[in-house]
């Protein structure tokens with residue numbers, strides 16, 4: 001292993017530790033305290049909260065903003081693919097993939113997908129700059145988080161195609177991203193799931209979720 | 216505004232530093248500033264002003280959280296827009312969290328992440344309350360409730376006069392045994408009202424009295440504490456909310472009733488059904504039910520008979536946010552209405568997606584925001600017009616009040632009724648022994664078990 005790989009391993013350790021800290025802080029604080037008499041089913045509401053309630057048809061944030069919604073989804077898929085590959089590359093050198101035609105093709109396809117994902121990331125970045133509505137809401141952290149993630153995808157795509165040339169940049173950028181993740185808005189990787197849980201609990205307790213079918 | 220003292224700031228920030236569970240920390244860390252909630256809020260939809268974007272309201276509180284409770288916000292505040300709590304900030308919070316949000320929760324359902332925006336707004340109101348910065352108009356409503364036992368300060372003699380007047384009307388129609396029992400201990404039900412009823416809409420009381428009479432119910436109203444509202448839910452002072460909730464709780468015990476029935480008031484139902492046990496730090500010792508659910512029990516159990524043909528006009532429903540989205544009564548409301556009217560049309564959108572009428576969150580008592588309130592109600596007015604309905608039914612007297620004002624402002628030409636009123640209009644009273652038998656049988660039903 002090279003120094004930059006050790007660096008990224010250390011960053012990964014910090015990132016995972018910090019995310020675990022965020023997670024366990026929520027666990028320690030505990031679930032909402034409710035003394036009213038429960039009316040609905042928390043379990044069914046939680047299932048709804050993580051599944052159907054997230055469908056585009058259920059949310060104006062999706063169906064009123066299809067280009068943004070689709071970009072967001074693709075961008076997130078791209079990010080998760082990159083993170084997955086980051087783990088894989090600790091065990092397998094990307095150069096090995098070249099020996100197998102199918103794997104080489106798969107890497108090429110992933111690179112192509114990442115290009116689409118990068119375009120989506122840039123679209124979201126420029127939308128944030130151009131639209132006053134979103135600009136007034138944005139912090140430096142929002143721009144930085146997007147740029148770091150988009151750059152990480154870009155460097156991953158390069159690394160897949162030119163492993164030898166891109167390897168240092170790949171691990172350095174991965175390290176920066178991993179170190180930044182728990183302190184900036186990227187920590188929504190933890191809080192997103194917590195927020196869905198809270199909504200399921202709140203609406204499930206009151207029998208508002210899952211919504212009743214209107215006959 | 217006078218300069219904030221350190222003690223004021225400390226009290227407000229303490230609410231962020233000492234969360235009681237994981238809810239606050241979750242929602243203050245979850246927003247990704249995508250801005251996709253904007254069009255879900257009636258204030259933004261109507262005004263197109265960026266300050267009304269729900270996420271901006273969340274960020275007022277979250278930026279303080281970042282500044283005072285996170286390492287990033289303390290070390291590099293400019294990176295995450297971590298703000299100081301100063302006079303400018305407090306003014307913005309008052310304007311947006313009190314005057315620019317009804318805590319209807321519509322944006323919550325549509326948020327791309329699931330941030331409970333209404334909850335965060337409420338926490339912001341609590342911070343302002345801790346600093347003594349609740350708008351005077353809203354605070355005076357709470358003070359009135361604390362001082363007199365009802366938020367409109369209706370003197371007991373006036374209240375009793377109104378009830379007796381309604382009782383006479385009832386007796387004229389149904390004979391001497393039809394009455395409105397006041398302060399009768401040991402009755403099964405303690406019934407509550409929105410003080411707007413004795414003050415402006417006494418016929419609502421009459422309507423419910425008819426239903427109780429038809430169902431041969433054992434019920435009473437307490438002149439000491441009949442107010443279902445609790446504006447402590449809105450002013451953010453949980454201690455005051457607790458005092459108001461405790462007064463009603465103690466009255467149920469004192470009257471030896473087994474069931475607290477919450478009159479047609481969205482926030483009052485929410486405050487007493489869902490929040491009060493938390494204010495009081497203990498579960499209720501008695502049953503609690505909204506009047507809509509009670510009426511449905513009567514319909515299901517055959518204790519009242521309705522004739523839909525007595526309500527022929529086209530009817531639509533306005534879903535009060537605190538009863539439907541935040542209270543789970545979507546199908547209960549429809550059950551009652553569909554049994555009482557022959558022609559019914561839904562608004563678009565409706566149910567848990569419905570737009571707030573604009574009168575929630577204490578807006579009706581904050582006269583300084585009247586213009587904004589009526590402006591935000593334009594969406595509701597357009598929704599009503601689009602249905603073509605002649606009657607709007609809503610089981611909330613605050614919504615009735617706001618829609619009445621919208622009716623006037625936007626020339627809707629509609630009638631506004633509560634569920635009790637529309638059900639009473641459809642009542643067929645067959646005063647038979649059979650009815651009494653059914654009444655006795657249903658004594659053991661779910662709501663009445665202790």
Ligand code: SF4
Nearest residue numbers: 246249250252270326
């Ligand atoms: S939709 Fe949700 S996550 Fe996006 S800006 Fe609004 S509150 Fe924040």
Ligand code: SF4
Nearest residue numbers: 256316317319320322
């Ligand atoms: S709770 Fe209602 S009024 Fe408040 S921001 Fe959300 S949609 Fe707007």
